[in-house]
Amino acid sequence: MLIEDVKKQISTPLGAPAYPKGPYLFRNREYLNIVYRTDMDSLKKVVPEPLEIEDPLVKFEIMYMPDVTGLGAYTECGQVIPITFNNEKGEYLHAMYVDNHPAIALGREASAYPKKLGAPKLYIDSDTLVGTLDYGSLRVANATMGYKHQPMDIKLAREELTRPTFMLKIVPDFNGKQKVCELVRTDISELTIHGAWTGPARLQLFEHVLAPMADLPVLEIVHVSHILTDLKLAAPTVAYDYLAKDKVGTNS
Structure with a gap:
């Protein structure tokens, strides 16, 4: 393969890359989101500066994606922390567990999604929406929600x-030092909401050393949503460069 052809590749192995070139469209993407109150000191240990925490909240989310362009079907589960950055409200994506290798490779290589291999599931059990996460052979999380008990305002779901x-x-260099250390931002674009609901919910987190969701304990459930969507993810941008403060466009 010629040098100019090597430069055109987006992933390895050559001839069978881990994921295809985008754009990546998500159709019938289904969310179960449970926002809960947790311990502030525990949050401070995992949220990096310059992000700021206003309230000790965490969003536990499970997303079932049955139709993703180029990636197929898969499920993700993670913890998201409400933050502010430069006086703008946003979310810090703390951890994600995913059952699809192309989605893991794409998320880590082409963006900054903190994805690890796990076994999340989102399904309907009689009158209950159920979300679970297993890491290896052990259960890490159980989430249950009354199925479509109350409609949710579409505007609030969009927000x-x-x-x-x-x-x-x-990204480490070959000497073990950081080659890239950046705070990255992304946004959802082209969002269509097919339906949104709320209702009663429960969440259990179980101790696991390599999937430490329980380090952010559930003290009180604050908000619950079940949302069906089509969407596209915008390309990531650098919001803060920890290694090169004088780079143009960083540390703003």
Whole structure:
């Protein structure tokens, strides 16, 4: 393969890349979101500066994606923390567990999504919407919600999903030092909401050393949503560069 052709590749292995070139469209993407109150000191240990925490809240989310352009079908589960950055309200994506390798590779390589291999599931059990996360053979999370008990205002659902999302992009060099250390921002674009509901919910988190969701304990459930959407994710941008403060467009 010629050098100019190598430069055109987006992933390895050559001839069978881990994921195809985008754009990536998500159709019939289904969310179960449970916002809960947690311990402020625990939050401060995992939210990086210059992000700021106003309230000790965490959003536990499970997303079932049955139709993703180029990636197929998969499920994600994670924890998202409401923050402010430069006086703008947003969310910090703390951790994600995913059951699809192309989605993991794409999320980590081409963006900054903190994805690890896990086994999340979102399904209907009689009259209950159920979300679970297993890491290996062990259960990490159980979430249950009354299925479509109350309609949710579509405007509020849109506001919930369109807050800017911030993530850490960390890439080591061969000497073990950080080659890239950036705070990255992304947004949802071209959002269509097919339906949104709220209702009663419960959430249990179980201790696991490599999937430490329970380090942010559930003290009180604050808000619950079940949302069906089509959407597209905008390309990520650098919001803050930890290694090069004088770079144009960073640390603003």
